[in-house]
Amino acid sequence: MGIEGVGARVARKEDKRFITGAGRYVDDMVVPGMKHAAFVRSPHAHAQIKKIDVKKAQAMPGVIGVLTGKELKADGIGNLICGWMIHSKDGSPMKMGAWSPLAFDKVRYVGDAVVIVVAETKGQARDAAEAVEITYKELKAVVDASKAMDKGAPQIHPEADNNLIFDWDIGNADDTAAAFQKAAHVVKMDIINNRLVPNAMEPRAALGHYDKAEDHYTCWTTSQNPHVARLVMSAFYNVAPENKLRVIAPDVGGGFGSKIYIYPEEIVCLWASKKTGVPVKWVADRTESFLTDAHGRDHHTHAEMAFDKDHKILGLKVETKANLGAYMSLFSSATPTYLYATLLSGQYNIPAIHANVKAIYTNTAPVDAYRGAGRPEATFVMERMMETAARQFGVSPAELRRKNFITSFPHQTPVIMCYDAGDYAASLDAAMKASDYAGFAKRKAAAAKKGLLRGIGMSCYIEACGIAPSAAVGSLGAGVGLWESAEVRVNAVGTIEVLTGSHSHGQGHETTFAQLVNERFGVPLDSVSIIHGDTDKVQMGMGTYGSRSGAVGMSAIVKALDKVEAKAKKIAAHLLEADEGDIVIENGALKVAGTDKNVPWFQMALAAYTAHNLPGGMEPGLKETAFYDPSNFTFPAGCYICEVEVDPETGTTEIIQFVAADDFGNIINPMIVEGQVHGGLAQGIGQALLEGAHYDNSGQLLTASYMDYTMPRAGDLPSFKVSTSNTPCPGNPLGIKGCGEAGAIGSPPAVINAITDAIGSNDLAMPASPSTVWAAIRATTKH
Amino acid sequence: MSDVSLMVNGKRVNGTAEDRTLLVHFLRENLGLTGTHVGCDTSQCGTCVVHVDGKAVKSCTMLAVQASGSTIVTIEGLANGADLHPVQAAFKEHHGLQCGFCTPGMIMTATDMINRHPEGLDEATVRAELEGNICRCTGYHNIVKAILAASKTMSKASKGKARQAA
Numbered sequence: 001m002g003i004e005g006v007g008a009r010v011a012r013k014e015d016k017r018f019i020t021g022a023g024r025y026v027d028d029m030v031v032p033g034m035k036h037a038a039f040v041r042s043p044h045a046h047a048q049i050k051k052i053d054v055k056k057a058q059a060m061p062g063v064i065g066v067l068t069g070k071e072l073k074a075d076g077i078g079n080l081i082c083g084w085m086i087h088s089k090d091g092s093p094m095k096m097g098a099w100s101p102l103a104f105d106k107v108r109y110v111g112d113a114v115v116i117v118v119a120e121t122k123g124q125a126r127d128a129a130e131a132v133e134i135t136y137k138e139l140k141a142v143v144d145a146s147k148a149m150d151k152g153a154p155q156i157h158p159e160a161d162n163n164l165i166f167d168w169d170i171g172n173a174d175d176t177a178a179a180f181q182k183a184a185h186v187v188k189m190d191i192i193n194n195r196l197v198p199n200a201m202e203p204r205a206a207l208g209h210y211d212k213a214e215d216h217y218t219c220w221t222t223s224q225n226p227h228v229a230r231l232v233m234s235a236f237y238n239v240a241p242e243n244k245l246r247v248i249a250p251d252v253g254g255g256f257g258s259k260i261y262i263y264p265e266e267i268v269c270l271w272a273s274k275k276t277g278v279p280v281k282w283v284a285d286r287t288e289s290f291l292t293d294a295h296g297r298d299h300h301t302h303a304e305m306a307f308d309k310d311h312k313i314l315g316l317k318v319e320t321k322a323n324l325g326a327y328m329s330l331f332s333s334a335t336p337t338y339l340y341a342t343l344l345s346g347q348y349n350i351p352a353i354h355a356n357v358k359a360i361y362t363n364t365a366p367v368d369a370y371r372g373a374g375r376p377e378a379t380f381v382m383e384r385m386m387e388t389a390a391r392q393f394g395v396s397p398a399e400l401r402r403k404n405f406i407t408s409f410p411h412q413t414p415v416i417m418c419y420d421a422g423d424y425a426a427s428l429d430a431a432m433k434a435s436d437y438a439g440f441a442k443r444k445a446a447a448a449k450k451g452l453l454r455g456i457g458m459s460c461y462i463e464a465c466g467i468a469p470s471a472a473v474g475s476l477g478a479g480v481g482l483w484e485s486a487e488v489r490v491n492a493v494g495t496i497e498v499l500t501g502s503h504s505h506g507q508g509h510e511t512t513f514a515q516l517v518n519e520r521f522g523v524p525l526d527s528v529s530i531i532h533g534d535t536d537k538v539q540m541g542m543g544t545y546g547s548r549s550g551a552v553g554m555s556a557i558v559k560a561l562d563k564v565e566a567k568a569k570k571i572a573a574h575l576l577e578a579d580e581g582d583i584v585i586e587n588g589a590l591k592v593a594g595t596d597k598n599v600p601w602f603q604m605a606l607a608a609y610t611a612h613n614l615p616g617g618m619e620p621g622l623k624e625t626a627f628y629d630p631s632n633f634t635f636p637a638g639c640y641i642c643e644v645e646v647d648p649e650t651g652t653t654e655i656i657q658f659v660a661a662d663d664f665g666n667i668i669n670p671m672i673v674e675g676q677v678h679g680g681l682a683q684g685i686g687q688a689l690l691e692g693a694h695y696d697n698s699g700q701l702l703t704a705s706y707m708d709y710t711m712p713r714a715g716d717l718p719s720f721k722v723s724t725s726n727t728p729c730p731g732n733p734l735g736i737k738g739c740g741e742a743g744a745i746g747s748p749p750a751v752i753n754a755i756t757d758a759i760g761s762n763d764l765a766m767p768a769s770p771s772t773v774w775a776a777i778r779a780t781t782k783h
Numbered sequence: 784m785s786d787v788s789l790m791v792n793g794k795r796v797n798g799t800a801e802d803r804t805l806l807v808h809f810l811r812e813n814l815g816l817t818g819t820h821v822g823c824d825t826s827q828c829g830t831c832v833v834h835v836d837g838k839a840v841k842s843c844t845m846l847a848v849q850a851s852g853s854t855i856v857t858i859e860g861l862a863n864g865a866d867l868h869p870v871q872a873a874f875k876e877h878h879g880l881q882c883g884f885c886t887p888g889m890i891m892t893a894t895d896m897i898n899r900h901p902e903g904l905d906e907a908t909v910r911a912e913l914e915g916n917i918c919r920c921t922g923y924h925n926i927v928k929a930i931l932a933a934s935k936t937m938s939k940a941s942k943g944k945a946r947q948a949a
Contacts, residue, residue, distance in 0.1 A: 011875055018883030019871040019890060021818015021858035028817035123801065201822045201830060201884040201919050253820075253884030254919050286823035506882030506920045675878050675925060682922030706827035706917070714913035714923040719906065743922075 005519035006734075009671040013525060014510040023251045026205035026220045027283045034207070035064055037269060037282040038125035040115035040132045041291065042107035045141035045363035045699020046154060049105055049114065053133040057117060060131055062124030065276040067116050067268075069104030077101060077271055078237040080264065082328035083479035086337055086359070089169040096165070097157025097361065099327035101237070101264035101271075107136070108156055108326035109363050110699055111291030113264045118276050122283075141363040141699035145323035146300045148360045156326065156361040165324060165359040166333070170341045171414050176354035179315025183306035187389040193377045194766045195298035195323070195693040196686075197709060198370045200505075202253020203284040204293060208269035212277070216244045221266045223249040223533075224259045224503050225543020228480065230535045232262045232330070239270050242535075249533040252505035256683070257369040258293045259505065260545050261330040290704040295693055296370020298323040299336065299377045305385050311393055313404050315352040318344055318381060322359045322367075329368035333359060338416075338476055339374030339464070339546075345413035346382035347424045347460050347637060348404040353414040363699040369545065371683055372745040375463040383459040383749035388762055397753070398428060398437070401460050417464060419635050421727040422663060424460060430661035431458065431639040434721050440643070453646040453760075453777075454656070457753025461640070461746035464633040465738030466551030466731075483629035484548070485541050486556035488517075488564050490622040492609035494602030495527040498560075501541010502553030503533050507740065508672040509549060513557060515668055516734075520561050521568075521601060522588040539625075547738030550668070551634045555732045559626035567622060571607055572599050574615040634729045634737040638662035640681075642750040646758045651774025653689060653755055660722045660746070665729040665737035673739045677722050680743020686712040687744070688751035692767045710767070785848040791816070792860025800847045806840075807831040809847035810857060818858040818887045822917070829916030832888040832895075833857045839895035841915070858887035861894065869940070870894045870933040879929035881920035892916050893930045897937055904934045 004010055017023050054066040080099040087093055103112050115132050119125035140154040147153060148163040156163050180186065200222075207220040217240045223229050226247040233239040233247075252259060269280045284292070300321040306314040322336035341355040386404075390397035402425060411419040432438070440456050447454035467473065470481035487499040496517055502509055514528035531537050544553070565585070572590035573580040576597050584593045591598040599607075607613060611620035641659045646652070660677055667673050690710035694702045703709035728735030748766060755773060756762050761780040765772055784799045787809060798813050810816045810833070819842060822828035831842045834856040842850075861868045870893050873879065880886040896912045897904065909930050910923070918926060 012878065014883075015875040015880060018880055018886045019858075019867065019874050020862060021816070021887050023818070023883045023886075025817075025820075025884065027821070028811075123803065199919055201828065201882065201917065202820070203822065251883065254882040256919070283821075286825070286828075508881070671878050675881060675921060678922035678924040679881065679920045680922075683919070705825050706823050707825050711827075711917050711919070712922075713917065714910040714927060717910075717923055719924050719927065720922065 002518060004515060004525045006515055006668050008515065008669065010511055010515060010525065010669055012508050012511045013514060014508065025202055025251045025253055026207055026222050029207050029220050031207065031209050031279040034279040034281055035118050035120060036122040036125045037272065037280050038117050038129040039113045039265065039282070040117065040129045040134065042103065042110060042112040042114055044107060044136055044138050045110050046139040046156070047107050047136035048139065049103065049107065049134060050137055051135040052115060054115065056133065057128040057131040060124065060128040062120035063117065063128045064278060065118040065272060066128065066132065067272055067275055069100050069102030069114065072102050072268065072271060073100065073104060075271065076238050077267060080327065081236050082333050083330050084334040085477035085479070086166045086168055086333040088166045094166040094333055095160035096328050097159045101267045109365055110701060111365060112326070113268065116268050116272050118272055118278065118280050143362050143364050143695040143697065143699050145298065145321045145360040145362055148362050156363060160361055163361040165328065165361060168337055168357045171354040172352060173354045175352040176315045176317055179352040180306045183314055184309035185307040185393065187305045187385055187392060189303050189385060189388060191301045191303060191381055191384055192765060193297045193299040193380055194687065196296040196370055196691050197290055197693050198256040198258035198293055198296060199711060200254030200256055200258055203286060203289045204259065204263065204265065205283040206266035206269040207279060207281040208266065208273040209279040210270065210274040217270050218246045218248065219266055219270055220248045220250060222252050222259050223247065224252070224255040224505060224545055226503065226533055227501060227535055227541045228543055229262050229266065233267060237267050239267055247535045249503055255505045256371040257296065257373055257545060261294055261368055286706065287704050290709065291701055292365060294329045294366050294368035295325065296367065297377060298367050301381055303381050303385055305389060307389065311395060311400055311403060313348055313350045316344060316350050318355040320355065320357045322357055323362050323364065324359050325362060325364045325366040327366050329366040332366060332368045335369045335374045339369065340378050342416045343375050343378035343462060343464060344382065344415055345417070347406060347462050349406050350414065364695055371680065372741040373546065375741065376684070376745045376748060379459065379461040379745050380749050383461065384752065387457065387753040391762065397458055398432060402428060418632065420632055420730050422635060422637050423725065423727050424637060426725045427637065427639040427661040427663055428460060430723055430725060431641045431659050434661065434723060435641040435643065435657060435659040437641065447645055453648055453758040454643070455646065455754045455758025456641065456643045457750050457757050458639060458641045459746050459750035459753065461742065462635055462637040463742060463745050465547035465636055466630050466634040467546040467548055468630060468633045470629050480542065482542055483627050484552040484556040485539065485625070485627045486560045487623065487625045488557065488560040490564060490605050492606050494523065494605040496523055497529045497531055498557055499531045499538045500553055500557065501538055501543065502549040503544045505544070507544065507549060508669065512668045512672060513554065516554060516557055517561065520565065521585055523601060547740035550736045551729065551732050551738050552628060552630055554734055554736070555630065556626050556628035558733045559628050560624045563624035563626065564622060568604055570615055570618065572604050575599050575604070575607060575613065630732060632731040634665070634731060636662065636664050636737040636739065636742050638742060638746060640746045640750040642754040644754040644758055646755060646773060648777050651770035651777065653768060653773060655685065655718045658718055658720050660720060660743065661725065662739065662742055663725045663727055664739045665726060666735040667724065668736070673724070674722050676739045677743045678720055680741060681720055681747050682712050682717055683744040684747030685717060685751055688748040688766050688768060690716060690767050787847045787851045789850060790854040792856060802846070802848060804847045805843050806845040806847050806850045807842035810842060816857050816859050820884055820887060822884065827917065829892060830885050830888040832891040832916070834891060834895065839892050858890060861890065868894065869936045870897065873929040873933035873936065877925050877929040877932055879921065879926045885916060885918045889916050889918065889926055893933065896930065897934045901938065903938055904931055906931065
């Protein structure tokens, strides 16, 4: 490892622009002639649209256009789709209802877009939006997935009887039933995974520009995957063919999953630009983000785990109702199925598993992948069950887990996944040591003297990243391949550009990807540029989500670097009159091994472009492309331990310490990896203690601003103790697993296990707000 | 429309704005200073913090016309030419930013916080004083570290100056 190579704690190249105010986000973009859009949105959760009257709005100052869904439909713009086909257990395909980018006959959640207003200024667009008169006939709404299939519940889409989208099974029901027959103990729980709002700090935005002379569209958008956006808008939404549509995702202020999806607004802004003849910019305000960004989680689960008399797990049964909201978002069907139920084996040897998932429409915002996507829900089920089992058996939670750990690899679970490598005991030991688990009893006694309830809880999570072999996901219903592309361009002066289909919106790719190049060729980081986020520059890519940019995106770069290295060595061997096999790259030069004969990197590059003296038959230039399709998911895993103090008088929880011991395989930049863990932990702790999206029974979102939705603040969190161990991933050339989501996946059960340990009651909902904790304490004690 | 006259990052700026124009929109749209961000509608997130007459202010809580006559420093004006301000340098060194969207507001808040605490800062104080700035990426861990480090650097620098003056 050099000072800028793989494994080095290098400060980020991209920071300069962000700390000086020179970042370029979509809202910072200005195109000549650009105007501003506001959307008129449904105030009702469920209603028929009787009439839309735009006359008053059209006459308002500065108004350029007021456009409706009927006009959009007449122009042939298509409905939004879900890109992952799930079949129910009876073999029938999922029941997807129509989602028009602008609703014209019916609205199905508060925030559903109905009309776009384009005006000279943002203020004028909003004024005119208020003047649009829409007559609705209100219908009964349902917001709770556990009630949406009840008799008498409103029917949301004609395509989905009883609001059931699919009824899906995984695992083996007979084997699982047989396992429960043999059980000495059965642990049963009802578990709710609370609905969250992702809340990237940059609100979603879109700037659509139609160039009439070229018949060409450009879309600047807050996207984690601009190429997928272009593909979907071309192939399914009929906005424009791919060669006439450029999608640019410039600096993007956080995503956490919510910016994977293609939303109505970018489609409508592009279409409206053509209709009005001006570039159209829309930027969400925060309440629009709360109402319309895809939400996360919202599972209702009943789980049962069977143990033998020695506390070894025999089987697991899980039934989950997943709330998908009012429309099926782009990957909404995959999140509660293949990203959730396939992880229900946790870190444990479980001979038989059977899970059933019902996906259900409600009159709420669409629900899709949010940091962790399915895996936090699976981990919460498993780790609440294990902790509960340990309490019921009166055994150590650590030892119950240890007894059931998977210890030999590869390990085929009963739910598709084949774990390739891991050492779960190593993470457990590291976390117990770092948290001084052995000394907890003393600390608890000391807290009790102060009148405080001290508790400790752990969570041993596993997740699946680097999604995944294209053929495998294709066979499971994915509408896209899940590979990644890279292009490495060596310039004539030896500097290097790497074009990647991954997208950085905080992950630090401009630094870590450059570290790979530095490691390989010795070129300083400053001479390496990473280019991403523009469909005109990067040919194709699948983007960033599911912690895939390391395991998949960087592996593609490695493949392209291999090709560059091979050609560079051929050129050097020719220049040095040596054998190609004897060339090594050291300290920025290509050398004949064991001699002092060398050609500096930049001279080799220059030779490639002057082409005066290349090996016979070799093409000039030095540029290589690679597509990398992974052979398996990767399986990061670890152990988190949370210690809390609860004030029984107020129900307030303070996190005294939080320890994370993760195995991410090999690491490119430890500083960035730690940062990813910190951020994930904050989101997971936020879910456990503070955050929750609440709709009232009429479908109004009660938590639609930062006044009402509790975002974790600095004062809510401790500093974290993080460490890593390493079992390299055998499935990719770098041996890396991915670290982007682990913190959010592993932490919620650790927090809830700690609080329930402190208060002596196992029944506690998330978020464990002071009132919830206080009520749980009151329910178990006599007052 | 009203006239707005400001001193922004050391330069005199005159313009007109609708009466309802917020200071943040005037900075972004009239002056092109897009480093100051808008992350919410309720003055909670702190991505729009600038210095108005030496104090950290959420520029979404103030009308442009109200600010007329004030001296304003935005993130674009914090560095001394090519030399980063110590708080900017500390955010980079300690990885106190990821997506960068909250960063300008964080840095402006942190600078004000350090200036108000010449006696130095501790972790609890930093966390309490960050109440008005939300970050979704970093879990605050490295932001707190960066602010504590910058506070030390700045206090050393001011002691050094004091010694030189003596």
